[in-house]
Amino acid sequence: MTEKRRSRVTLQQVANHAGVSRATASLVVRGSPHISKETREKVLNSMKELGYVYDRVAANLRSHRSSTVGLIITEIGNPFFSDLLAGVHESLDQEGYTVILGTTFDSPAKQDELLSTMLEYRVGGVIMSPVPGCSVDMVERLKQWGIPVVLVAREELPMRQFDYVGIDNVAGGRLATKHLIQQGHRRIAFIGGFSGSSVWRDRKKGYCEALEQAGIELDESLLIQSLTTRKGGMEAMKRALELPNPPTAAFCYNDVVAFGAMLGLKEVGMMPGRDIAIVGFDNIQESAIFHPPLTTIAAFPERIGVHAAHILHKRMTGETSEPKRLILQPELVVRESSSGIPHSS
Amino acid sequence: MTEKRRSRVTLQQVANHAGVSRATASLVVRGSPHISKETREKVLNSMKELGYVYDRVAANLRSHRSSTVGLIITEIGNPFFSDLLAGVHESLDQEGYTVILGTTFDSPAKQDELLSTMLEYRVGGVIMSPVPGCSVDMVERLKQWGIPVVLVAREELPMRQFDYVGIDNVAGGRLATKHLIQQGHRRIAFIGGFSGSSVWRDRKKGYCEALEQAGIELDESLLIQSLTTRKGGMEAMKRALELPNPPTAAFCYNDVVAFGAMLGLKEVGMMPGRDIAIVGFDNIQESAIFHPPLTTIAAFPERIGVHAAHILHKRMTGETSEPKRLILQPELVVRESSSGIPHSS
């Protein structure tokens, strides 16, 4: 898959140059305290002179350690995940880890393949956002090998045995729906996403709870699934409008879907926030600058990433407590897209 | 930096189990054609039974090859780079490479550190967006080691010795400025960015050329630098408005800056596209859904990433031609933010 490269300066050469043994040179490289100043300096000098570069691969092989971490996300396109990535990456980087990246594009097969690759590369740990419908086998396998796995953002399968960092999607769904109810809406659609995912089910649960609390009966026809893309959101919204008794408000699966939904409304000459109220989920950066600015549920992807990185770091340095579950509380961010007063219907 | 892991099934064990030598087992793993069907199957079976996982690290160490590629970008936050990342990642993934990610946050020191790390990890190649003001030393070092480097998106230093994939920033600047001139503007600011970067200088060059062609004299006070963030763009725009003779149009360093500029305008009650015309650069996804939709120069980050990945792959598989320069042509995307008619001034 590649090409040969030129000769590497080895620790042996450094040792020869400095007139010590390879073992001693190795201790110097790793900053061992049991080395006299003189030898240390001799070796350090030789390293510089020869242009020595530490071979972490060889070291990892021999020592059975790894400073590599695998990060597996489902899609880079969604800002939620690029923010998550940023959080993980930066924290891990600070701790001295190196990150190997993988993207599943929501394919279970691809996820297994990536986990395999991670194993082959001897990663010391994995942070992963699991694909809906994936099997737990591969993940368990990593665990059996003693490779800690921290799950983020999605809870698929019976995964209580793993560390998990995510957002409270039920609470988020409740928050969003309650807000719309308080604005006077009673016909509220839940738009976009796919019922096969745990995230969808949780947000829907919150949606249902809020309706029930307000004494509004659930109308199944207002549950409109779609791809979690802008296009998917647009189509879903159009289907909602074609209903015999269309909604006056919509809680969207996430911000990307909400953008699509709002674009769909504009296309048919309706104004989100005036003709129909919209609430999203995630609070990605774009939601503040969309027109109208999107009311949404903040899900703090970057924070999730940072927490996951910390937990993984602890696991990799020997912490063996029970699996942790860290559920961040979402927050309602009110902007203009939800300010519409419901039409009588 | 990590923890020990459990025992790995080795090729030796597989070989024992199958009753062949380690070398034979190795050939089977790598799909050599010089192996009889029976032995292949025996070995394959043993692998499955024992749960064998290929150790790519050990293999790379021994074979002096590497299927790992380093990807170094400057900031993940900017959608331009996350799109670039997506392009690189997907292409490389398809070719069977694994990607190690690094982010420099525009710090030359961090860049050198990352390049060192890449060396330590024995990457087979590197794709990198160089930091303005970085030194060429480390990069040359990689090259001396026989590790191919493909530069993307930015041309810092005398880097003609490396492969490069980017956009024609001069043409882009010209395109943007010409468009504004055609709309009737004569006082056009160039807003945001930092004159230390090659990208800024090139876009400014295009801007100047277009002005000159139209017989408009360059007014240095209309060159307003800033951080390449939304906030930076906002502040730069405000400074522009405070000028004794403010501009009627602005060509912004990139889309993110343009968003900031437009937000700044809105804050003082002006409407971008009506009171003042705005053109951005990059055509990131958000530019289509901003309000008003942003006129911009498409820079095709994902395509840049795909091309860079292809070139690197060729280099890694032995192509030794002269350094390639692939300069994509930008395209003007006209939307509503540039439709304003210039005020008399």
Next chain:
DNA sequence: GTGAAAGCGCTAACAA
């Protein structure tokens, strides 16, 4: 504090 020897898991070169 430092050195000698063994070996991580694999592939390369050769021999059979």
Next chain:
DNA sequence: TTGTTAGCGCTTTCAC
């Protein structure tokens, strides 16, 4: 087609 031998560059014992 398959086995033998050597060794990638490093860390790990365990001597001294």
